[in-house]
Amino acid sequence: MQPVSVKLNFAKGTVVNGEYMNALQPRYDKAEFARRGTAMYEQQIRPKIEKSNHGEIVAIDIDSGAYELGEDTLTASEKLRAHHPQAQIWCVRIGHRGVHRFGVRPAAAD
Numbered sequence: 001m002q003p004v005s006v007k008l009n010f011a012k013g014t015v016v017n018g019e020y021m022n023a024l025q026p027r028y029d030k031a032e033f034a035r036r037g038t039a040m041y042e043q044q045i046r047p048k049i050e051k052s053n054h055g056e057i058v059a060i061d062i063d064s065g066a067y068e069l070g071e072d073t074l075t076a077s078e079k080l081r082a083h084h085p086q087a088q089i090w091c092v093r094i095g096h097r098g099v100h101r102f103g104v105r106p107a108a109a110d
Contacts (some may be wrong), residue, residue, distance in 0.1 A: 058092050060092070066087070068083075
């Protein structure tokens with residue numbers, strides 16, 4: 001296995017194995033990103049996938065409405081970017097309010 005060379009040039013993007021890759025910049029502010037992602041998930045995607053995919057991550061391109069499922073945000077996002085390289089990605093854990101949990105979970109009552 002050969003090492004991967006990565007060179008950063010903040011003015012131009014990233015070069016990986018001699019190929020130039022543009023740095024993807026968000027096209028929306030945080031509030032608009034969240035509004036679009038949440039609305040698209042609730043109105044178009046959730047009814048199709050929620051019953052059989054509880055706990056999985058769905059990565060949504062908030063421009064096209066395309067989405068992919070995965071066990072984690074990286075897997076779902078990589079699957080989506082394979083088909084939509086310029087995707088503006090919003091992630092949701094199916095059946096949960098948040099994608100990640102922080103802190104300690106309360107003990108179950110006996």
